[in-house]
Each structure stands twice: as structure tokens, then as C-alpha cells.
Amino acid sequence: MAPAASNLAVKKKKGDDDVDPTLKRIAALFELEKAIQDGTLTPNDERLDQTEFWSAMRSILAVNELTSGVEILDDIAAALISGQADPLLAFSGPINLLPPPSRQRAGGKAPMHPAFSTGEKRSSSVAGATGKMPKPPKKQKLTLPNPPPIEPPPARAASMIDFELSPRAPVPLREDLEVLYVKASAHGMTVYVMAYPWVEIQLWYDPSEYPELHVEHWRFWMNGRRVFWEWGLHAPLTSNAALTQRLKRKMAAVAARLVFISMNNATFGYYNFLHRLEYSGNTLLMWWGGLPGKTSSAGSASAGPTSEDLGEMCRRKKFEYKTRIHSVLTPGRLDKNAYKNMTSLLVLSGALNPACKKPENRLSDLALARVRLDVTSQRPARKHWKGNLKAGVWKALVEDTRIRDLQATVEAQLRDSTYEIPRATAFDPKEATKSGYDPFKKPDGSYTALAPDEGLPVDYDDVVAAQGDDDATSETVDEVIDMTGDQSQVVEGIPSGNNNDEISDSSSTASLLRKVNEKTPKTESK
Known part of the structure; x- marks a missing residue:
């Protein structure tokens, strides 16, 4: 994690082990937003933190082997992280997410939703049975909620492309390259x-x-x-x-x-x-x-x-x-x-x-x-x-x-x-320590x-x-x-x-x- 992003990690306190992991992530996101507003997080740190968050989220969403469409979520995440103009284009098909098998309900009759429960019997009286018509409900004044304030679009994330791509390159090409780099980064x-x-x-x-x-x-x-x-x-x-x-x-x-x-x-x-x-x-x-x-x-x-x-x-x-x-x-x-x-x-x-x-x-x-x-x-x-x-x-x-x-x-x-x-x-083990090099041999x-x-x-x-x-x-x-x-x-x-x-x-x-x-x-x- 980048140095600036590492400062966002939630400090471990007594009793933290009992805190729900989802709440920890939400708290971390608030800390991230605050750092962005304070100007203490660079765009590159933001991109790296978002990529790390998606990698962790993806491992949870893909826990069930019967889940399908995770690669589409990859495309959507890559489009958002890379700052594409229209991330909706990445939503290219159906997505079916399933919880871990241990959390799935065994076969049988599905429980009734409380809204449709038959616990209370419906009135058997029919309109007109007593000769009286039910009173119509009073008209209520409809109030529209205040529209949310219009916020400026977020700044484009720092580019991951690591070569001198021409500024005159077609926009679709640049966006496709950004997606490729984000996908590779998500796989480490x-x-x-x-x-x-x-x-x-x-x-x-x-x-x-x-x-x-x-x-x-x-x-x-x-x-x-x-x-x-x-x-x-x-x-x-x-x-x-x-x-x-x-x-x-x-x-x-x-x-x-x-x-x-x-x-x-x-x-x-x-x-x-x-x-x-x-x-x-x-x-x-x-x-x-x-x-x-x-x-x-x-x-x-x-x-x-x-x-x-x-x-x-x-x-x-x-x-x-x-x-x-x-x-x-x-x-x-x-x-x-x-x-x-x-x-x-x-x-x-x-x-x-x-x-x-x-x-x-x-x-x-x-x-x-x-x-x-x-x-x-x-x-x-x-x-x-x-x-x-x-x-x-x-x-x-x-x-x-x-x-x-x-x-x-x-x-x-x-x-x-x-x-x-x-x-x-002769091979020198120091050769394999260079950036981007794979190991020459395994530990065994x-x-x-x-x-x-x-x-x-x-x-x-x-x-x-x-x-x-x-x-x-x-x-x-x-x-x-x-x-x-x-x-x-x-x-x-x-x-x-x-x-x-x-x-x-x-x-x-x-x-x-x-x-x-x-x-x-x-x-x-x-």
C-alpha cells in the first residue's frame, strides 16, 4: 500500500476483534474520503487503495464456485477506478452472486415474507354488506423532497499506463489500455x-x-x-x-x-x-x-x-x-x-x-x-x-x-x-531480486x-x-x-x-x- 494510503488504516484498539469487518471497511472508506478532501491523498494513492479494496471485495463476492459474472464486475470496477467517461458500458451481461454454501438455505419451502404473512385474518366483510360505503381516505398534500445538490464530477484518476502513449491516441484506445492495466494490477x-x-x-x-x-x-x-x-x-x-x-x-x-x-x-x-x-x-x-x-x-x-x-x-x-x-x-x-x-x-x-x-x-x-x-x-x-x-x-x-x-x-x-x-x-540469486523478475527456482x-x-x-x-x-x-x-x-x-x-x-x-x-x-x-x- 502507498505511504499516504497506509495512514488510513484503522488503528487497532482493544476489542477491535469483535467489530464487524464490514463496519471496519465502511469506517476506512470514510477515512479515505476525509483524506481526499483534506488533500493528503494523491490520485495515485487513491487508485491503489481502490484497487486493493476491490481485490478484497472480489474475494468475498466470488466465494461460491457457482457464482457467475464476476469478470463483469471486474470490468465495472476497472472502468470506475480508471475514470472512464461512461462506466455503464462495462456492464455487459448478467451477474449471479451466491453466498458461501454454508450460508445457503437447504431445500424446502421458502419462508413467507412478513409483509405477506397470513397471521392476521383479513376482514370477511364485503363493501356494501351493511349498506354503508367506506369513507374515502383524506387527501394528503404531496411534498416533494429537496433535490440533492449538484456536485462536480470526480477528478480523473492518475493513469496507470507506464509508457509514453501519444496524447493524440484515440480515446477508446486509452480507456481500453487503462482497463488492461487495472485488471493486471487486480491480479497482482x-x-x-x-x-x-x-x-x-x-x-x-x-x-x-x-x-x-x-x-x-x-x-x-x-x-x-x-x-x-x-x-x-x-x-x-x-x-x-x-x-x-x-x-x-x-x-x-x-x-x-x-x-x-x-x-x-x-x-x-x-x-x-x-x-x-x-x-x-x-x-x-x-x-x-x-x-x-x-x-x-x-x-x-x-x-x-x-x-x-x-x-x-x-x-x-x-x-x-x-x-x-x-x-x-x-x-x-x-x-x-x-x-x-x-x-x-x-x-x-x-x-x-x-x-x-x-x-x-x-x-x-x-x-x-x-x-x-x-x-x-x-x-x-x-x-x-x-x-x-x-x-x-x-x-x-x-x-x-x-x-x-x-x-x-x-x-x-x-x-x-x-x-x-x-x-x-553462473546464475546469481541476486538476479531474481530485480523488479518484474520471476523467481528462477522455487523454495524447494x-x-x-x-x-x-x-x-x-x-x-x-x-x-x-x-x-x-x-x-x-x-x-x-x-x-x-x-x-x-x-x-x-x-x-x-x-x-x-x-x-x-x-x-x-x-x-x-x-x-x-x-x-x-x-x-x-x-x-x-x-
């Missing part, structure tokens, strides 16, 4: 933690078997998820300076993602990494966003999807806007229309280009060598795992002599069991993110052959390019290279890879 979270959770979310690997990979994963997620939220939302900002800063944060997050993906490729191998993601279906802890802005120079040159400004969507595409804004706190929904799979992400972002002028915008050499090792082999693969090796970025990767030579070294190390997966800086020493429910097959080749490509949501890389434009638009500086004609390796290489599959060294759990 931030908006980006709700949209990109970590705790109790399943991974595509066992963190106890790959602790080096896991600590890098945790750092990437904790450092980046606020940027994931802001970029995925793509709300209009106040100035070009704010836009520039958001772009810089986005580019840093993209670079961190490539470091993490490189570590996955170097640890599991390219095909094994894709297999783990798709077979487990545990993709919530991979960031699929980071699309270029639709009106930016990068967006104009992109062959893939782009991100549209939320303000323009609110003005011009009402249905799409409502669909998007109402689901942005649901994990996985904000980036639903971003990259569809890992191969599309790597190709359309230019991350597979070994000649990229900025190394931070591509995979590491070791990761590219593991990609080349798999795509030039005879191993069975789903069709969207690689593109045409004689064109575009795939040709550049296959023909690059630096990556080819490193691949030969990696093959020898895998054969001799001397290959080492990348290492990570287990990890807060979860291993897959079932172990992945050791040799995925038969799984791929059995599954085929019946996943209708997975486009091949070539299909993505056919739909969105020339693949060369997302490839930077493709060299001519040497045509070594290494599109298909010998069957001995394929046999070797099957033997080393899932047998790369694993570090001990810390």
Missing part, C-alpha cells in the same frame, strides 16, 4: 507478466538436464518481456524520440533472441531443436514477435508480416482492434499473427545469412554450422524445415566456405564425442518453469516420417516467400561463394547423425 501482476508468463509454463527441454541453456532462457525472458509487450502492442507514442528508444529496445531484444536460438541450435542441432518445439507444442516461452512496423522502411522492404499501429487499427479496423485488445493479456495471443514457425522467423529476419554485415542480426557461426549440417544431410525432415538450397539465403548458407569448414570440425567433434555445448555465466530447489509432460523420442526420424506434414498451420519457407514476395528482400549481402554441390551428403553422414542424435554432452544440474 503487470500487463507484460500476464501476457508473457514464466512460472509453471512448460518448456521444450528439461531444465535439470540443460541448466546452462535454462539460465540463458530465463535471463532472455526476464530482460525482454516488457519489450515484447510494448512492441507487440505497437501503440502510438508521444514523439519520434520515444519511437527511436522503443526501436532500440526492440533491436536489443531481437539480438538477445538470436543468441538464445543460437544456443538451442548448438545444443540440440537444428532439426532436433525444431522437433522439440513442434512435437512438444510448448512454444509459449519463445518470443515469436519483433515484426517490423508496417509503415517503416524495414516494413516496406520486408517479405514477411509486419506490425500495424494500434491507434490506426482503432480508427480504421474496429473489429480487428476489438479482437486484438480483448486478448492481449492472454499468453501467446499478442504475437499470434507474427512468425508462424522457427524456420520462417530465421529466414524472414535474415538470421540465416552468414554474410550479414552485423553479426548480432544473425545466428552464431556454430549455430549456422549445425543448421548446414542438418539441411545438407539425408535426414528426414518436415518440408517447412528448409527451403530451396539452390536459391536465396539457403544457397548463401550452403556455399559459405567459413561455415562449411566449421561444419567439418563440428562433425569430427561429434564423432569423437569431444563436442562441447555453449556455456553460460525445483525450477519455476516446467519440463515437458512426456519425454521426447530420442530418435525423431521415425516420428517425422510417421507424422508427415499434416499440420495445416505450418507453411513451408518457400510458401511463405511465394505469398509475401521475393526472399532476397530479407537477405543482406548474399555472396556468390563457391558452388561445392553439397546439397546431399552421403548416407554415412546421415547414419552418423542418427547415432549422435540426443547424445550431446549435458551439464550437471546446479
Whole structure:
């Protein structure tokens, strides 16, 4: 609770335990109103106190599991706390509140209300029986009560939005954002933690078997998820300076993602990494966003999807806007229309280009060598795992002599069991104390993110052959390019290279890879 608001707490006196909790709350509300009138409570303190009060009230109203419509009450409370112009719009459906089961009456006949009780018999006399008509009641002078004094509307509560939203943003957008922030606050979270959770979310690997990979994963997620939220939302900002800063944060997050993906490729191998993601279906802890802005120079040159400004969507595409804004706190929904799979992400972002002028915008050499090792082999693969090796970025990767030579070294190390997966800086418990960070481990020493429910097959080749490509949501890389434009638009500086004609390796290489599959060294759990 805020310092100013904490002063409003009712001091505990002798016998307070016997005071009805509802009376305590009413007294606290009077104290709150007095503090507001005295000017000792800031708007932000007022908002926090109201949010805390609603959280306590909600837990009482939702005590019965048969109660329905509590989420509508959430919307109404959020509209009132955020100071919306017309909170009545939040009342969108029926609400059925039930008391605790212990307070409910057992089945049987409902008691009669005292007003309709039959305790006193009605007179059996009928008008006209005695020949006398009953006297009409005397007319009473009707007096109207004095109308209540007109009070000025309450001041708008302080905004909870924690980024530089443009003052020219549409009013419905601003109000919807305020509601999102209030909802997250009522759950004790931030908006980006709700949209990109970590705790109790399943991974595509066992963190106890790959602790080096896991600590890098945790750092990437904790450092980046606020940027994931802001970029995925793509709300209009106040100035070009704010836009520039958001772009810089986005580019840093993209670079961190490539470091993490490189570590996955170097640890599991390219095909094994894709297999783990798709077979487990545990993709919530991979960031699929980071699309270029639709009106930016990068967006104009992109062959893939782009991100549209939320303000323009609110003005011009009402249905799409409502669909998007109402689901942005649901994990996985904000980036639903971003990259569809890992191969599309790597190709359309230019991350597979070994000649990229900025190394931070591509995979590491070791990761590219593991990609080349798999795509030039005879191993069975789903069709969207690689593109045409004689064109575009795939040709550049296959023909690059630096990556080819490193691949030969990696093959020898895998054969001799001397290959080492990348290492990570040891975890420091102080890292988890930063604001907005989730714990790395639970008090019992287990990890807060979860291993897959079932172990992945050791040799995925038969799984791929059995599954085929019946996943209708997975486009091949070539299909993505056919739909969105020339693949060369997302490839930077493709060299001519040497045509070594290494599109298909010998069957001995394929046999070797099957033997080393899932047998790369694993570090001990810390």
C-alpha cells in the first residue's frame, strides 16, 4: 500500500476483534474520503487503495464456485477506478452472486415474507354488506423532497499506463489500455507478466538436464518481456524520440533472441531443436514477435508480416482492434499473427545469412554450422524445415566456405564425442531480486518453469516420417516467400561463394547423425 494510503488504516484498539469487518471497511472508506478532501491523498494513492479494496471485495463476492459474472464486475470496477467517461458500458451481461454454501438455505419451502404473512385474518366483510360505503381516505398534500445538490464530477484518476502513449491516441484506445492495466494490477501482476508468463509454463527441454541453456532462457525472458509487450502492442507514442528508444529496445531484444536460438541450435542441432518445439507444442516461452512496423522502411522492404499501429487499427479496423485488445493479456495471443514457425522467423529476419554485415542480426557461426549440417544431410525432415538450397539465403548458407569448414570440425567433434555445448555465466540469486523478475527456482530447489509432460523420442526420424506434414498451420519457407514476395528482400549481402554441390551428403553422414542424435554432452544440474 502507498505511504499516504497506509495512514488510513484503522488503528487497532482493544476489542477491535469483535467489530464487524464490514463496519471496519465502511469506517476506512470514510477515512479515505476525509483524506481526499483534506488533500493528503494523491490520485495515485487513491487508485491503489481502490484497487486493493476491490481485490478484497472480489474475494468475498466470488466465494461460491457457482457464482457467475464476476469478470463483469471486474470490468465495472476497472472502468470506475480508471475514470472512464461512461462506466455503464462495462456492464455487459448478467451477474449471479451466491453466498458461501454454508450460508445457503437447504431445500424446502421458502419462508413467507412478513409483509405477506397470513397471521392476521383479513376482514370477511364485503363493501356494501351493511349498506354503508367506506369513507374515502383524506387527501394528503404531496411534498416533494429537496433535490440533492449538484456536485462536480470526480477528478480523473492518475493513469496507470507506464509508457509514453501519444496524447493524440484515440480515446477508446486509452480507456481500453487503462482497463488492461487495472485488471493486471487486480491480479497482482503487470500487463507484460500476464501476457508473457514464466512460472509453471512448460518448456521444450528439461531444465535439470540443460541448466546452462535454462539460465540463458530465463535471463532472455526476464530482460525482454516488457519489450515484447510494448512492441507487440505497437501503440502510438508521444514523439519520434520515444519511437527511436522503443526501436532500440526492440533491436536489443531481437539480438538477445538470436543468441538464445543460437544456443538451442548448438545444443540440440537444428532439426532436433525444431522437433522439440513442434512435437512438444510448448512454444509459449519463445518470443515469436519483433515484426517490423508496417509503415517503416524495414516494413516496406520486408517479405514477411509486419506490425500495424494500434491507434490506426482503432480508427480504421474496429473489429480487428476489438479482437486484438480483448486478448492481449492472454499468453501467446499478442504475437499470434507474427512468425508462424522457427524456420520462417530465421529466414524472414535474415538470421540465416552468414554474410550479414552485423553479426548480432544473425545466428552464431556454430549455430549456422549445425543448421548446414542438418539441411545438407539425408535426414528426414518436415518440408517447412528448409527451403530451396539452390536459391536465396539457403544457397548463401550452403556455399559459405567459413561455415562449411566449421561444419567439418563440428562433425569430427561429434564423432569423437569431444563436442562441447555453449556455456553460460553462473546464475546469481541476486538476479531474481530485480523488479518484474520471476523467481528462477522455487523454495524447494525445483525450477519455476516446467519440463515437458512426456519425454521426447530420442530418435525423431521415425516420428517425422510417421507424422508427415499434416499440420495445416505450418507453411513451408518457400510458401511463405511465394505469398509475401521475393526472399532476397530479407537477405543482406548474399555472396556468390563457391558452388561445392553439397546439397546431399552421403548416407554415412546421415547414419552418423542418427547415432549422435540426443547424445550431446549435458551439464550437471546446479
